[in-house]
Structures are given as C-alpha cells and as structure tokens.
Amino acid sequence: MPAIKETVEQVLDIDVDNYKYGWSTDLESERAPKGLSKDVIKFISNKKEEPEWMLEWRYDAYERFLTMKEPDWAKVSYPRMDLNDIYYYSAPKNTEGPESLDEIDPEILKTYEKLGIPLKEQEFLAGIKNNIAVDAVFDSVSVVTTFKDKLAEVGIIFCPISEAIKEHPDLVKKYISSVVPKSDNYYAALNSAVFTDGSFVYIPPNVRCPMELSTYFRINDVNTGQFERTLIIADKGSYVSYLEGCTAPKRDENQLHAAVVELVALEDAEIKYSTVQNWYPGNSEGIGGIYNFVTKRGDCRGDRSKISWTQVETGSAITWKYPSCILRGDGSSGEFYSIAISNAFQQIDSGTKMVHLGKNTKSKIISKGISAGKSSNAYRGLVSSHKKAENARNFTQCDSLLIGNNCSAHTVPYIESKNKSSIFEHEATTSKISDDQIFYCCQRGIGKEDAIALIVNGFCKEVLQKLPMEFAVEAQKLVGISLEGSVG
Amino acid sequence: MFEIKNLNASIQDKQILKDFNLKVNPGEVHAIMGPNGSGKSTLAHVCAGREEYEISSGSVRLDGVNLLDLEPEERAVRGLFLAFQYPVEIPGVASMTFLKSALSAHYKFNGKKELTIPEFMKLIKEKSNSLNISDDMIKRPLNVGFSGGEKKRNEVLQMTLLEPKICILDETDSGLDIDALRLVANGVNLLRSKERSFVVITHYQRLLDYIEPDFVHIMADGKIIETGDKNLALDLEKTGYNDYIEKDI
Ligand SMILES: Nc1ncnc2c1ncn2[C@@H]1O[C@H](COP(=O)(O)OP(=O)(O)OP(=O)(O)O)[C@@H](O)[C@H]1O
Ligand SMILES: [Mg+2]
Secondary structure (H helix, E strand, C coil): CCHHHHHHHHHHCCCHHHCCCCCCCCCCEEECCCCCCHHHHHHHHHHCCCCHHHHHHHHHHHHHHHCCCCCCCCCCCCCCCCHHHCECCEEECCCCCCCCHHHCCHHHHHHHHHCCCCCCHHHHHHCCCCCEEEEEEECCEEEEECCHHHHHCCCCEEEEHHHHHHHCHHHHHHHCCCCCCCCCCHHHHHHHHHCCECEEEEECCCCECCCEEEEEEECCCCCECECEEEEEEECCCCEEEEEEEEECCCCCCEEEECCEEEEEECCCCEEEEEEEECCCCCCCCCCCEEEEEEEEEEEECCCCCEEEEEEEECCCCEEEECCEEEECCCCCEEEEEEEEEECCCCEEEEEEEEEECCCCCEEEEEEEEEECCCCEEEEEEEEEECCCCCCCEEEEEEEEEECCCCCEEEEEEEEEECCCCCEEEEEEEEEECCHHHHHHHHHCCCCHHHHHHHHHHHHHHHHHCCCCHHHHHHHHHHHHHHCCCCCC | CEEEEEEEEEECCEEEEEEEEEEECCCCEEEEECCCCCCHHHHHHHHHCCCCCEEEEEEEEECCEEHHHCCHHHHHHCCEEEECCCCCCEEEEEHHHHHHHHHHHHHHHCCCCCCCHHHHHHHHHHHHHHCCCCHHHHHCEECCCCCHHHHHHHHHHHHHHHCCCEEEEECCCCCCCHHHHHHHHHHHHHHCCCCCEEEEECCCHHHHHHCCCCEEEEEECCEEEEEECHHHHHHHHHHCCHHHHHHHC
16 A cells, blocks of 8 residues: 555554653642633732732733634634633642742652653753753643742843742833733733733843753643743843743643743844644544644844744644744844644644834744644744835745645745835745655665654754754654654 | 565556566576566565555565565565665755664664764765765755766665665666766675675666676566576677567567
8 A cells, every 4th residue: 555545544543642741640739710700810810919910900901802802814723612611720739839849749740750851950950951941830830940049140030920020020010011912812812811820031131041941831730721921031132042842631622722922132132932832732533632822922122133933833733823023123133943743633823923123134934834644734924024124134935744645734925015125035845755755765674654754854954953952852853753653 | 595486466457577486596696687668667666565566476585584574664674675766855854864764774673783973974984985976965865956877876875885685776777877887886796795686677788797697587578588697688789679579479
C-alpha cells in the first residue's frame, strides 16, 4: 500500500497516548462558583488580595465584554462554549503565596518534575540548565518563581502578575492594557475581567537579563479555564529572552485557555519571546483538547527597539493566535518565526500582524505550517504601513507542508500600504511529503516515522534555530512526537 | 548469498516480473541489460520494498532471510542497497544530516557504537574526496539542485558509507561524463570484496569495461532470457536486442 494512502488510514488510529503530558495530578482544589458574573470577578480579585483599582478595572472589562461577540472570521469551527459552565478560578489548596519550596504541596512539585521542569534552584545550579528562571503557573495560581532574589540584585522584577499588582502597582497601572486594550477583542476582554495569574517582568534600563526567563503553564483541574496574563517591560537599552511552555491532562471535554500577553520595548531595548505550546490536542476522533484563544502583542514603543516572537505550536484542539508587533519607534523591528503543526482533527488559525508606524521600521515573518491527518492549518497575516512610516520593509515567507490527502493548508496574507516608500515582499510555497521521499529514506535504513521527522525538521530548521539553545533540542523532538502516527 | 526465485510482480493489474530468477553468490558482479520497459527498475524496487507492487509469488532471499517479509528499512540495514535510477530530492535536509541518520540506523541495527561527530566528519571527508564530491555539496539539501551526475555520485557515496552486502545499481552510469564514470566505477571497484556482491543495471557496455562483470544477463519482458559472460555485452552492442528476443520466441 502506498505510504500516503496508509498515512490516511493510520492517522485515524493515532493513539491519544502519544500525548505524553496527559496525566493529571490528584489535588484538592479550591474553586470559584461556576460561571461568569460580577460576583465571580470579585471572588477572584479577593483571592488575589487585589487593590480596589484592579477590581474596578476588571469590572470595566466585564462591562465591555458583555457588549462583544465571539469572532467568527477564523478558519476554525467548533461548538460555542457555554461560558457559564466553566470555573474561572481553581487553585490547589494551601498554595497561596508560598514563601519557599518547602511550603508547596509535594504533589505539585512532583507534577513539575514529571514534566521535566525542576523547580529547585539548587538543581538548576548543579545541573545543566543553570541559566533559566522559572515561574510555574498551576491552574489559576503561580506556585513558585525561582531565582527571584538573584534577578533582583540587578534590579529585574520577575514575579507572578498577582504579586506585581500588589507590590509594583505603578508599573502595572502604567503598562497593563497599554498594548492590548481591554476591548481589543472578545477573548481579550474576557481575560481582562477574569485573569488569574501569569508572569510579570520588568528589566531596568541598560540591563541585559543574565538568564532565560520562563513560565510553565499547566492546566490540571477539570472544567476550568486558564486565563493567564503576562506583561513584560524592557526599559531603555535592556535585553531579555523569555520562554513559555504549556501542557494539560487529557480530558474529554474541551477546556478554554484565553491568554493575553503584552510586551513593551522602550528605546534600544530588545525582547525575544519564545513559546513551545503543547496543550492537549484532543484524541484521534477530535474529542477533547484545549481551545487556545490567545492575544499576544508587542509594542516597539522606543526608537530602535526590537521584538521577536518565536513559536512552536503543536498542541491544542483549536489555536487562534496572532502574536503581533506594533512598530511605533523609528528604526524599530519586529520578527515572527513560527512552526505550527496540526495532526488528527486539530485546527490552527495563526499568524501575525506587523504594523509599521515609525520611520525605517523593518519586519520579518517566517511561517512554517505542517498539516497531517484531517487537520486544518491556516496562516493569517497582516502587514501594514502607516502614512508616516517612511521606508517600511517587510519580508514574509510562508511555507506549508502537507502529509497525506485529508488535511488542508491555507494562506491568508493581507497587505495594506499607505506609504509609497514601503517595500513588502511575500513568498509562499506549498509542498507535500511524497511516497518517493519516504521510500528513499527507508531504503537507507531510516524508518518511516524518523523519515517524516527528518523531513519536517529540515522543513522548519530555520525557525528551530531561532529558539534559545536550551529548548531547541526539546522542540525538535516535539516536532517528531507530534507527528507520530501520521504515517504507516 | 542473494537469491531471487520465481518472482512474479505486477502493478495496476499489469504483470511486469514473470517468474524471475537470479542467483548472486558473494563477491560476484552481475550485469543486467535489457530494453526500456522490460522491468529492470521494477525488479530493483520490488527487492527494496517499494509498496505499490503486488507480489503474487516468489521470494527474494539475502543470506536465507526472505526480504519480502520485511519493511524496506529493515531490508536496508540487513545489507541491501539500491542506487536509484532517479534519486529523490529532499529539500531542507542537508546531505550530511541525511547520511548521519542513515549511518546511525545501520549502526544501531548492527549493535555498533555510534560515531562521534568528529569521527563521522572525518569518515565523510575521506569517502567524498575519493568521489570528488565537494564539502559544499554535502552541506546542501539532499539532491536539491544537484546535476544528474552529482546525484549519481552521491548515490555511490552513500553506498560506500553504508557498506551493504548486496548493491543494486540502477543505471548509475546514465548521465555521467567520462571522468565521473571513471570515479564511480573506481568507487564500485574499491568496494568489491569476497563478501559483497553487485547487480549492475545498465544500457551501456562501456561501464562494463570499468566494472568487469562475472555474468551478463539480458532481461526482456519481465525475465532473463539470456545469460553469458562479459562478451555477451559486446555482442549485444553489435546486434541489438532483437536477435535475442526473437530467438527467445
Ligand atoms: N506506477 C506504474 N504504473 C503503471 N505501469 C508502470 C508503473 N511503473 C512501471 N510501470 C511499467 O512497468 C514496465 C517496466 O518498467 P521499468 O521502469 O521497470 O522498466 P525498465 O526496464 O527499468 O526501463 P528503463 O530501461 O527505461 O529504465 C513499464 O512498461 C512501465 O511503464
Ligand atoms: Mg529503469
């Protein structure tokens, strides 16, 4: 039987067990009452011991949210979620504000160990990964943040956002929703009303962050949504590289993850933001999986500032995500490097926006979409230049790779140029892994799945190379794993 | 020993191989010549495990193991190598990376310790030099933008590296200039040994001046219709296939 024909049949029996992180941890949790209401918002705000202004801020977002509609323009289809059937807050008991690792429930520590994310600083120091600080977010709370003190020595703030609201209200007030306004879109408004935790980063002027910062998000509890909020500010002349990773247990019902991430880069600052998204994708029949509806945006506010997004998206039942850059400062630049892999019944509608406002701004987009199984994978991108954006430059390359005959790939590029001096280039290709290629590899002793992984890794090499070294190898393996079962 | 017995294979209900038989002892070189469409590449593909073909009967044994029961990758690591008539392009995958994966798979099967990167680099350099393959070519994506001759030389490089027991060369001489032909033939000759055997499919007697065969077979309509020594190829050059095919009928 030709490999491609077999692909199609084999994909039907992809075992959900391919998802390595599908187990859950038994913990007693404390939840808000089910559903969405002002009372629930107040409950969350109280739990976080927020100041009054934050509660008002949330109420305002909620009022706006009530007037908004769920977007339907993306190339994804799913039954609408009943927002009143979700718990908006769930936290393992006794973990609020642990002072040290000793106070954390050992079950949670074990969870992170099992995920391969050691939280003990001494392990980091002794081991190989001695230059990564971690904020671990479990359902609705941050359970621990490592290396806080060491970072504080150079003036860097790295903490849960709930803590920043209390300890650094001026910074939070100044920057929160300054990049993604509360009513930016339906999910952003929802997030603003009910967000629970996430990370806050502030890098002071002219400081180069001495280690990778990272946040690991884990959804554990049933019927809960995770509404994370991340805010990163790189002050003048500073540099930071940040990575987020995500996993969730296998569950038959869909779970919502609606995050908002805001980045602000001031003059000459640079932020490198990488994501390895591996939420539970659902099983071979398309049952279960995370709805990943995320708003990520970076503001190159200062002259010559730079923001680059790198993402490896392999999980989630549905992904709706467009990490973008507002190129406001003169000479600022934005980059978007993406690998989006869909298998089985996954649906991805992802891409970016590069909005050129300042003079001499540059942007680069490299998108690699890989579809297998019965999945659908769309790239949606906007490149625009404002009237005053003299000499805006963009280069976009958008490649799709198909495995089998039952998947689809779409490319939807929008270009809006209001300034004659803009130069926008767009290249796109679509290719398919052929039976001939697989047979050729097999004839040299390389098994089918390894052959696919080899070809796919070759296809997205350019983007993998953009990941911080520590994660590139893991990401490369993930690429192989997420396509397991896609060929016979 | 490599032995094909009563092999019958068809594609899309068209029978291509008809009771095909061939026995190749260790160390021997067999040349197969035959008109276009007589089934030479089909034979090579069926031996290597290409999936499209329907095999109704027969066996292909390497040292007693029936390869037809095995996946293509297992046939490969057990020592069957096919130099393709049309090598496939694999964009994005550097030749070097590909060679490393292939070699690792062989080492793993044979329980050999994997080479370190420097050891591997040294090995590649040595083997590619002898085939006049540049460093630049090895860094490029596999076969992408390679000239016809470069692709064929790259096939021989892989063969040299993987050290198979039975090498099937499907028109590896086609498209080679005279110098490249010599390099390739030289590469093959260096590999010749008491244990290793070759099936060389070709249209041109010229190759056999460089790689001297023990046997020459004429294949027509899915089977071998005449077997001789290297002089058969010389005779064939003069008369063409018709004499033999008519004689067979
Ligand atoms: N996929 C296919 N579908 C239908 N017929 C096929 C297919 N592949 C091969 N054939 C037929 O099988 C026959 C044998 O082909 P094969 O490629 O084995 O010949 P060959 O001896 O290698 O020829 P050449 O000397 O031109 O390389 C030809 O008639 C060819 O058209
Ligand atoms: Mg042929």
